[in-house]
Amino acid sequence: MKIILLECKKAVMSPIILALLLLFTAWNIFQIYDHSKLKEGLDVANELAKKYGVTFSDESLAKLEEDLKAELADLNAITEKIDSRTFESAFDFFNQLKFEDQERYSKNELHSFYETYVKEMYADMATSMDADYASFDMKRMGEDEISRFGLTGAAAETLRKEYAQFADRFEALQANNEHKQWFFAGKQYGMHSLLFRTMFRSIVIETMILVVLATAFITNYEFENRTQLVTYATRRGRRFMLDKLVASLIATSGITIFLLVVTLSTYFSFFDYSHLWKTAISSGFNWEFNFPYVSWWNLSFLNYLVLGILLFYVCMLLFSAFTFALSVLIKNSYFTFILFAGIFIMLFIVQSFLPTSSNVMLMAGFNLSTLVLNPHQWWMGSSGLTMFKYHELLTVGAWAVIFAILCVLALKKFAKQDIS
Amino acid sequence: MRILLHEIRKILNWKILLILAFVNVILYFFLIEFDIKHFPNGRPALDSYRIGVEMIENYGTNMDAAELAGFKKKYDQEVRKADQFLQAREDFKEAGILSYADFQRMDHENEAESDLRGKLFFDEKVDLFWELQERERLIEFHNDKETILQNEMEGATPNQQKRLNEIKATGQYDLYPDEAFYNFQSIIRSIAITILISVVLLVSPLFIRDRARQMIDLQYTAKIGRPLYKKKVAAGLISTLLVISVLLAVYLSLFSLNHTSMFFKIPINSFIARMGGYYWYDLTFFQYIVLTIIAIYGLGIIMGLISMAVSNIVPNFITLIGVQVPIVFGLLAFGLHYMLNQIVSIWLPQWLVPVCYATLLAVSIAFIFLLWRREKKIDMV
Numbered sequence: 013m014k015i016i017l018l019e020c021k022k023a024v025m026s027p028i029i030l031a032l033l034l035l036f037t038a039w040n041i042f043q044i045y046d047h048s049k050l051k052e053g054l055d056v057a058n059e060l061a062k063k064y065g066v067t068f069s070d071e072s073l074a075k076l077e078e079d080l081k082a083e084l085a086d087l088n089a090i091t092e093k094i095d096s097r098t099f100e101s102a103f104d105f106f107n108q109l110k111f112e113d114q115e116r117y118s119k120n121e122l123h124s125f126y127e128t129y130v131k132e133m134y135a136d137m138a139t140s141m142d143a144d145y146a147s148f149d150m151k152r153m154g155e156d157e158i159s160r161f162g163l164t165g166a167a168a169e170t171l172r173k174e175y176a177q178f179a180d181r182f183e184a185l186q187a188n189n190e191h192k193q194w195f196f197a198g199k200q201y202g203m204h205s206l207l208f209r210t211m212f213r214s215i216v217i218e219t220m221i222l223v224v225l226a227t228a229f230i231t232n233y234e235f236e237n238r239t240q241l242v243t244y245a246t247r248r249g250r251r252f253m254l255d256k257l258v259a260s261l262i263a264t265s266g267i268t269i270f271l272l273v274v275t276l277s278t279y280f281s282f283f284d285y286s287h288l289w290k291t292a293i294s295s296g297f298n299w300e301f302n303f304p305y306v307s308w309w310n311l312s313f314l315n316y317l318v319l320g321i322l323l324f325y326v327c328m329l330l331f332s333a334f335t336f337a338l339s340v341l342i343k344n345s346y347f348t349f350i351l352f353a354g355i356f357i358m359l360f361i362v363q364s365f366l367p368t369s370s371n372v373m374l375m376a377g378f379n380l381s382t383l384v385l386n387p388h389q390w391w392m393g394s395s396g397l398t399m400f401k402y403h404e405l406l407t408v409g410a411w412a413v414i415f416a417i418l419c420v421l422a423l424k425k426f427a428k429q430d431i432s
Numbered sequence: 433m434r435i436l437l438h439e440i441r442k443i444l445n446w447k448i449l450l451i452l453a454f455v456n457v458i459l460y461f462f463l464i465e466f467d468i469k470h471f472p473n474g475r476p477a478l479d480s481y482r483i484g485v486e487m488i489e490n491y492g493t494n495m496d497a498a499e500l501a502g503f504k505k506k507y508d509q510e511v512r513k514a515d516q517f518l519q520a521r522e523d524f525k526e527a528g529i530l531s532y533a534d535f536q537r538m539d540h541e542n543e544a545e546s547d548l549r550g551k552l553f554f555d556e557k558v559d560l561f562w563e564l565q566e567r568e569r570l571i572e573f574h575n576d577k578e579t580i581l582q583n584e585m586e587g588a589t590p591n592q593q594k595r596l597n598e599i600k601a602t603g604q605y606d607l608y609p610d611e612a613f614y615n616f617q618s619i620i621r622s623i624a625i626t627i628l629i630s631v632v633l634l635v636s637p638l639f640i641r642d643r644a645r646q647m648i649d650l651q652y653t654a655k656i657g658r659p660l661y662k663k664k665v666a667a668g669l670i671s672t673l674l675v676i677s678v679l680l681a682v683y684l685s686l687f688s689l690n691h692t693s694m695f696f697k698i699p700i701n702s703f704i705a706r707m708g709g710y711y712w713y714d715l716t717f718f719q720y721i722v723l724t725i726i727a728i729y730g731l732g733i734i735m736g737l738i739s740m741a742v743s744n745i746v747p748n749f750i751t752l753i754g755v756q757v758p759i760v761f762g763l764l765a766f767g768l769h770y771m772l773n774q775i776v777s778i779w780l781p782q783w784l785v786p787v788c789y790a791t792l793l794a795v796s797i798a799f800i801f802l803l804w805r806r807e808k809k810i811d812m813v
Binding site for chain 1: 455458459461636748751754755
């Protein structure tokens with residue numbers, strides 16, 4: 013055990029990995045800070061969920077309308093005094109408000125007007141939610157996707173079947189009112205994109221760089237410091253390589269957890285989710301582009317986050333294992349890093365080279381590069397060619413087997429290799 | 433001389449060349465291919481490109497008032513063609529659309545009318561109608577160009593205003609479609625990324641390779657020893673220039689497949705300024721291309737020198753990569769935008785880009801020079 017920890021220490025205590033770790037962390041914190049500046053009105057979603065419950069119904073919406081009327085009366089009382097005008101809604105007020113007139117109202121007044129305005133927006137969206145959802149035609153969406161990617165033959169059939177299955181899920185979702193839950197309005201704030209696309213993708217890329225460096229460092233250490241003839245000639249001998257694998261995985265865990273914990277805790281201290289943890293990730297408000305984010309299962313935001321973290325962690329372990337196998341075979345960190353990066357990008361683009369008529373093309377989507385670079389679409393049924401229900405599990409499972417075999421082969425080869 | 437050649441051969445060894453080929457193939461498909469395969473990228477880009485070619489044939493590389501009027505006249509002729517086209521069509525006659533003017537007034541909200549419109553544009557892909565739209569866009573630019581420039585003037589510094597007034601005085605701005613120009617902007621950035629990564633991969637192992645094999649002890653005890661540093665740097669620079677040249681030759685000849693050479697003689701200020709693009713200097717498109725090529729050489733030399741310097745100080749390969757990751761990423765993500773695409777943009781202070789190049793070059797040369805001073809005295813253990 014001690015030997016494994018000492019191996020870990022080699023990587024984790026090396027100045028360059030520590031320096032990069034701190035640099036990346038600082039960059040993440042800066043990114044969060046940079047985004048947190050322009051999010052006025054963001055907290056309204058929390059307030060609504062707190063006051064009217066996470067799920068909204070016709071009754072709670074009616075109550076919201078009533079409260080809005082009271083707020084509007086307050087607004088009109090103030091505007092009548094200052095401007096001798098009244099408004100039908102806060103929207104009308106901001107619609108006519110000119111930049112130079114803003115000074116006539118105090119900051120507090122404008123702020124509370126703006127909150128009313130945002131609430132009106134939420135109320136509007138909530139009221140039209142059912143109608144908006146009813147207008148989606150899953151079958152047509154499937155056909156659109158198929159023609160967008162130019163699929164024919166077996167591939168088109170597979171995707172059609174998948175969309176039929178997704179249509180069932182979409183119906184079930186509407187039946188259990190999963191979409192009628194308060195969440196940050198996606199089109200206005202894009203919080204799902206911010207957290208799962210911008211932040212998670214940053215963490216994924218940063219961690220991957222560190223994991224590859226650390227693993228290659230640990231594995232190639234003896235060869236690069238010319239100590240291999242001593243180390244691998246001891247009683248522990250070549251089995252020492254196995255210790256290095258374990259050490260790499262432990263180092264990977266350490267790096268991953270550190271980056272995740274620091275980044276996410278900064279994120280959640282800048283952005284308040286306190287009343288939205290239980291909101292379903294498929295909430296109708298979580299709708300940024302043409303179609304809302306709809307997951308294959310009924311997951312709350314918290315569940316989704318935890319599942320995402322787990323998936324991310326497993327992927328990093330897999331990358332570490334892959335780097336290990338490459339390192340053992342190549343014995344040079346420089347080429348290991350380049351080769352890893354090359355293969356990573358190659359897997360990412362391989363799909364576009366395959367014929368669009370065969371299922372092989374869809375199968376090529378089950379690769380780790382595509383998976384880790386699209387964290388905002390994990391577990392989602394609305395993610396184009398990777399919308400399969402068990403896409404994440406199958407991808408991770410398949411590559412775990414492939415990398416395990418690769419590691420075993422590399423170790424076997426290493427056991428008999430000339431190491432001079 | 434012989435040592436220099438040997439050093440170059442050490443840098444351009446078969447393993448590195450193989451890796452370079454592998455990396456370049458991947459980066460080609462990842463970054464560059466799109467701008468070649470998809471040019472012009474769909475419609476109306478295709479129509480924009482075709483009209484641009486036609487304009488150059490008819491009016492040359494600058495347009496005077498008579499030629500602008502000619503362009504409008506041509507539009508009117510095309511409208512008459514569209515009128516005839518619509519009058520000959522039963523389906524449009526039924527819908528009560530008898531002229532292009534009616535066609536333009538069609539209601540997008542009305543499903544029947546928008547279907548009819550879509551049929552013409554997307555199912556039948558009638559060139560005439562696509563082209564008319566593009567002509568309208570260009571004429572709009574021609575009509576509004578003074579207002580556009582005036583708007584740009586508002587937030588400008590005195591220097592920028594002076595330059596904008598110069599451009600205004602010539603009248604040669606916001607004239608030609610910019611498909612070709614923006615295609616070049618996009619592809620040259622990808623090419624630069626690929627080339628810079630290749631340079632870094634190539635020269636990074638320069639010093640560390642010998643050190644890892646414990647060659648330094650052998651080399652530096654010989655008389656020729658320490659000055660080897662200079663030979664290695666020279667070899668690194670020569671290989672850098674060689675690789676940049678070869679890759680540029682390959683990628684630019686691939687770029688020539690886009691057939692945009694007829695636009696080369698157009699001054700860059702004459703392209704319509706879709707993204708507010710005015711420039712400090714009166715370059716033609718071709719001169720601009722030459723300038724960006726020089727810029728790529730400059731950046732390549734800077735990157736090469738920095739990589740060599742890093743290679744000289746770091747203890748192992750992992751540190752070598754680790755140190756370069758933020759440098760390369762910073763340069764590619766932020767530096768390229770200012771130092772390549774916006775190189776003569778009026779929205780950067782005129783002195784900024786030259787100062788950036790000068791500073792970076794000075795710093796990297798100073799770095800290499802200081803390391804040489806260190807090399808002269810360093811202990812051999």
